[in-house]
Amino acid sequence: MKRIGHIYEQIYSKENLTAAAKEAARGKKKSSYGVRLFLKDPETKLLELQQQLISCTFKTSDYRTMTIVADRGKVREISKLPFFPDRILHHAIMRVVKPILTKSLIYDTYACIDGRGVTLAVNRVKRAMSDKQGSLWCLKTDIQKFYPNIDQEVLISDLRRKFKDEKFISLISEIIRSTKKGLPIGSYTSQLLANYAVSRLDHYIKEDLRVKYYFRYCDDMVFLGESKQRMWDIYNAINEKVINDLNLKIKPNYAVFPVGVEWRNGDKTTRKRKRGNKRPVDRLSGVPVQPQQNLAA
Numbered sequence: 088m089k090r091i092g093h094i095y096e097q098i099y100s101k102e103n104l105t106a107a108a109k110e111a112a113r114g115k116k117k118s119s120y121g122v123r124l125f126l127k128d129p130e131t132k133l134l135e136l137q138q139q140l141i142s143c144t145f146k147t148s149d150y151r152t153m154t155i156v157a158d159r160g161k162v163r164e165i166s167k168l169p170f171f172p173d174r175i176l177h178h179a180i181m182r183v184v185k186p187i188l189t190k191s192l193i194y195d196t197y198a199c200i201d202g203r204g205v206t207l208a209v210n211r212v213k214r215a216m217s218d219k220q221g222s223l224w225c226l227k228t229d230i231q232k233f234y235p236n237i238d239q240e241v242l243i244s245d246l247r248r249k250f251k252d253e254k255f256i257s258l259i260s261e262i263i264r265s266t267k268k269g270l271p272i273g274s275y276t277s278q279l280l281a282n283y284a285v286s287r288l289d290h291y292i293k294e295d296l297r298v299k300y301y302f303r304y305c306d307d308m309v310f311l312g313e314s315k316q317r318m319w320d321i322y323n324a325i326n327e328k329v330i331n332d333l334n335l336k337i338k339p340n341y342a343v344f345p346v347g348v349e350w351r352n353g354d355k356t357t358r359k360r361k362r363g364n365k366r367p368v369d370r371l372s373g374v375p376v377q378p379q380q381n382l383a384a
Contacts (some may be wrong), residue, residue, distance in 0.1 A: 094250055221312065
């Protein structure tokens with residue numbers, strides 16, 4: 088892998104910081120006090136941030152945290168940083184780094200990637216399901232408490248393998264380590280960094296396990312294959328990889344089940360793959376929701 092350098096200077100260039108500030112302020116000029124305060128003297132503020140970066144003295148500000156109830160009743164802790172200097176800097180970093188990291192991701196990775204959202208993910212899964220012999224069985228799983236449990240040092244190590252610019256590595260490491268563990272939900276850099284953190288697993292699945300139909304939306308993973316045994320073989324392999332390489336854990340609610348089966352109150356009823364069927368669907372896959380219990384291997 089060719090390591091990339093000369094990143095840091097691009098981040099703190101006047102042009103990049105100015106563009107990053109405009110991006111970060113978009114749609115917030117009236118609602119955000121921090122944005123209004125910054126816009127009173129943007130040139131001076133950006134020069135101050137630039138000098139912090141040139142002198143390598145930037146330090147992440149204190150987070151403001153709040154607890155919300157998200158989809159499916161999940162309780163999440165959201166962390167926010169001040170508009171200046173942190174959110175401007177995060178946008179400046181992503182303007183330079185995002186195209187590089189995105190190229191490293193497999194195609195069927197979705198969420199927080201321009202042009203790759205839920206709609207494309209669902210369409211890709213539907214296309215895979217048209218291969219009836221190659222998509223008879225499904226494995227669905229996700230990672231336990233993904234963002235809070237991301238191993239910071241594993242992520243920094245992966246970034247070191249991608250970038251050789253030590254000043255950039257020092258800056259991004261300071262941002263990653265600004266929380267006690269994991270990556271903070273709500274931080275702009277967390278979205279892409281979390282995606283990249285699982286990238287080595289993606290490449291292992293596609294290149295070593297040779298899985299044809301694999302789709303990931305954030306930490307939600309869907310596999311389609313020709314047999315139940317193939318799905319269990321994949322699960323055992325990725326479970327070991329997630330534990331040993333990523334220092335993470337697969338949620339215990341993983342499931343292996345035949346595609347075209349709907350589950351109602353624990354009872355199984357088979358269904359044909361028929362267009363227009365109204366059945367419970369996963370936000371990623373569009374295949375039936377997994378059963379309450381896994382089908383035994």
